[in-house]
Structures are given as C-alpha cells and as structure tokens.
Amino acid sequence: MISEYVKESKTLILKVTEEIDQHTADKIRRKLDNEIEIYSPKNVIFDFSGILFMDSSGIGMVLGRYKLVKMLGGNFEIINVNKRMKKIFDMSGVSRIITIREEEDEHNEQIV
C-alpha cells in the first residue's frame, strides 16, 4: 500500500496495490485505518488503479473506511475503478453513497 498526505489540502491519498479478497482484506483494512487515524484528514481519496482483483470483500472494506472517515468529519471518494469493480459497487448500492470515479484506460486487469 502506498499512502501520500498533502498537508495544504489535508488530503490523504491511499493506493492499495494488492488483490482484495477475504484473505487480504483484513490486513489492508488495518493499514488503511491506521493511516486515516494518524492524519485525521479532511479528504480521503482511495485510488484503485493498483488493484488487479477485487471480489465482494472490497464492498465491506470501502464501506468500513467510508464510515470511519465520515465519523472523523472528512470526505471520502474512490478513483480509478474499473468496469467490473464499478459493477460490484453498483450492485451493492455502494455507488449511491460514495463518490466513485471510473478509470480512463481499461488495461488494468491481470490476464491470469
């Protein structure tokens, strides 16, 4: 995971670079919460461009972080989401709550 904090705008950019499933979710979740709690940022941008795979474990992960950021009084958005992830977020209703921006290029998924 790569995180970057922009002091001027109090923006925390979180970029996960692992596959998200039930196994990895717990570890990633802890790292993300840790970063959010350290900076207590005004804006959190969750960058999905480094995520090559995500199953429904991603739904809980995103909603959980959204709740934490909101509780701390910040804004939360997700960027660079591919078509399949967008579909998963649409199906589960996540897109109705959280701002999601899709990626421009679609060459983001692993073949095997």
Next chain:
Amino acid sequence: MSKLYDNEMKLEFSSKTSNEAFARVAVAAFVSQLDPTIDELSDIKTAVSEAVTNSIIHGYGDEDGTVKIEARIYIDTVQIEVSDNGKGIENIEMAMRPLYTSKPDLERSGMGFTIMESFMDDVKVESAIGFGTKVTMKKKIAPKVIEKIDDNQNDENNIKNILEA
C-alpha cells in the same frame, strides 16, 4: 464409451483464506484453453473467489476442512463446482438474497451469491445441514469472431472489385 465432457480437472485444498488466490488462478488457467477474453476470465475468477470464500468462512468457519473444486469443459461451456463438507446452509433462498449476511462482523456484504449470479450464466446451490454445500456455476465462453468479420470484409471488397471491373 465416450465421455460427456471434453476436459476435466479436480482440486482439493485446505479451508484457508490464503488459498483463495490459488483457487481462482488455477481455475482461470484451466479455462484459458477456451480462449476467453480478459473480461470473461475476470468474471470467472471473481465468481470462484466468492464461492471459495463462502465455503471457508461460512461452511467451515473456525474448523479445518477441505474445499473441492471440479471444473469441466463441455465444448464452449465451463462448469465449475465448488464444494465443502461444512455445516451447510439452513435457508438457501435467504442466503442468496442480496445484502443478506450471517457475518456482518467480518465486514461481509452479503453480495457473494449475487455476484456469482451476475458474472456467470447459471448458478445452482445444493446444501444439506451437517453435510456441506455445493455450488455449481456455468459460463459459456463466446466464440471469437474477428477472423470471420475480416472474411466478410474481404468478400465485400471482392464483390466491389468485380462490380467495378
């Protein structure tokens, strides 16, 4: 006697979440002989990941067990069975309902079956309390038509050439 399927593979592994990535990649590698698109492969990987996760965290929970995957290719269709000998599902209809989860504490969203149904052509769930659960999923891999389009294009050009000659 000829077999009903063209190819088959079977996998067995411990019910550990660390095997999820292995399971979906192994199934994807088996399916790749049907020349699927990246999208079709990702659909299959996602569905397999959901079914395997269900077996591990709901079927077995804190107990150790074995998850089985059997995949078969019938001409252009792949059938994937994911099964466990875990505790079984009491109410399949309720378990398959979107957003229903018996484990909200694990940040489970209750979208597993909905995702399987959305990414595969057919999903069937059989379960017996105390004996386990089997999820059978099917997906047809669309034939690639690129060459054919080129041929048609050539035919059209040929006709054009003949008419213009």
